[in-house]
Amino acid sequence: MRIDILTIFPGIFESPLRESLLGKAIASGLLDVRVHDIRDHATDKHRRVDDEAYGGGPGMVMKPEPIFAAVEALGPGPKRVILLSPAGRRLDQALVRELAAEPWLVLICGRYEGVDERVVEGLPAEEISIGDYVLSGGEIPALVVLEAVSRLVPGVVGREESLERESFGPEGLLDHPHYTRPAEFRGMRVPEVLLSGHHAEIERWRRQAALEKTRRNRPDLLRDEPEP
Numbered sequence: 689m690r691i692d693i694l695t696i697f698p699g700i701f702e703s704p705l706r707e708s709l710l711g712k713a714i715a716s717g718l719l720d721v722r723v724h725d726i727r728d729h730a731t732d733k734h735r736r737v738d739d740e741a742y743g744g745g746p747g748m749v750m751k752p753e754p755i756f757a758a759v760e761a762l763g764p765g766p767k768r769v770i771l772l773s774p775a776g777r778r779l780d781q782a783l784v785r786e787l788a789a790e791p792w793l794v795l796i797c798g799r800y801e802g803v804d805e806r807v808v809e810g811l812p813a814e815e816i817s818i819g820d821y822v823l824s825g826g827e828i829p830a831l832v833v834l835e836a837v838s839r840l841v842p843g844v845v846g847r848e849e850s851l852e853r854e855s856f857g858p859e860g861l862l863d864h865p866h867y868t869r870p871a872e873f874r875g876m877r878v879p880e881v882l883l884s885g886h887h888a889e890i891e892r893w894r895r896q897a898a899l900e901k902t903r904r905n906r907p908d909l910l911r912d913e914p915e916p
C-alpha cells in the first residue's frame with residue numbers, strides 16, 4: 689500500500705516512520721510511505737504556503753496552489769485524497785477498514801487556521817477528523833490514520849500483536865483485560881480461570897469480561913447487543 693503525506697513539517701515524521709511496527713513495515717516494503725514538503729511546491733522566493741484570510745480575522749490560511757501542485761506532482765493513479773481536519777468525518781475502525789482496502793492514500797496536513805476550502809472542493813479531498821478536539825496541525829492526525837490503517841495491511845502485525853479480538857472488531861466490543869506474570873502482584877491476583885488451562889472456560893471469561901468492560905467504559909457500543 690502506498691501512502692503519501694503532504695506537510696510543511698516533514699521532520700515530525702522521522703522517528704515515527706523509523707520505529708516499531710511502522711518502521712518494520714516500511715523497511716520490508718509492505719508499506720510505501722513518502723513524506724513531501726508542501727513548501728517545495730511554493731512558487732515565490734519566500735516559499736510561502738499561507739496567507740491572510742479573506743474576510744479578515746486572526747490567523748493564516750494555507751494557500752491552495754502549493755497543495756494542488758504537491759498532489760499533482762504525485763502523478764496519475766487511483767488515489768484517495770484526505771485532508772486531516774477537525775471538521776471532517778470522525779475516524780473510527782469502520783473507516784480505518786475502508787481506508788486499508790485502498791491501494792493509495794494521500795494525507796494532507798493542515799496548519800494555522802486551516803486550509804483554503806478549494807482544496808476540499810477542487811482536488812477534491814475528503815475531510816477526516818481523529819476526534820472532537822483541535823490540535824495545532826494535521827501531522828499527528830496523519831500518523832494516527834497511518835498507524836491504524838497499517839495494522840490492517842496483511843503482514844504488518846505479527847502473531848505477537850494479533851488482530852483477533854481487538855477492540856471495535858466484528859463483535860463491536862472492547863478488548864477483554866489482559867494479564868501476564870506474576871500471578872500475584874501487590875496483592876492483586878490474576879483471575880484463577882486464566883491459570884486453569886481450560887480453554888472453553890477462558891473463552892467464556894474473556895467474552896464476559898469484554899462485555900463488562902464495554903458496558904462500563906463504552907455503553908454506547910452495546911446498543912444492539914442482546915443481554916447475556
Ligand SMILES: C[S@@+](CC[C@H](N)C(=O)[O-])C[C@H]1O[C@@H](n2cnc3c(N)ncnc32)[C@H](O)[C@@H]1O
Nearest residue numbers: 772773774798801802817818822823825826829
Ligand atoms: C489549528 S487546526 C485548525 C482548526 C480549525 N480552524 C477549526 O476550528 O476547525 C490546524 C490543522 O490541524 C489539523 N487538525 C487539528 N485538529 C484535528 C483533528 N481533530 N483531526 C484532524 N486534523 C486536525 C488540521 O489539519 C487543521 O487544518
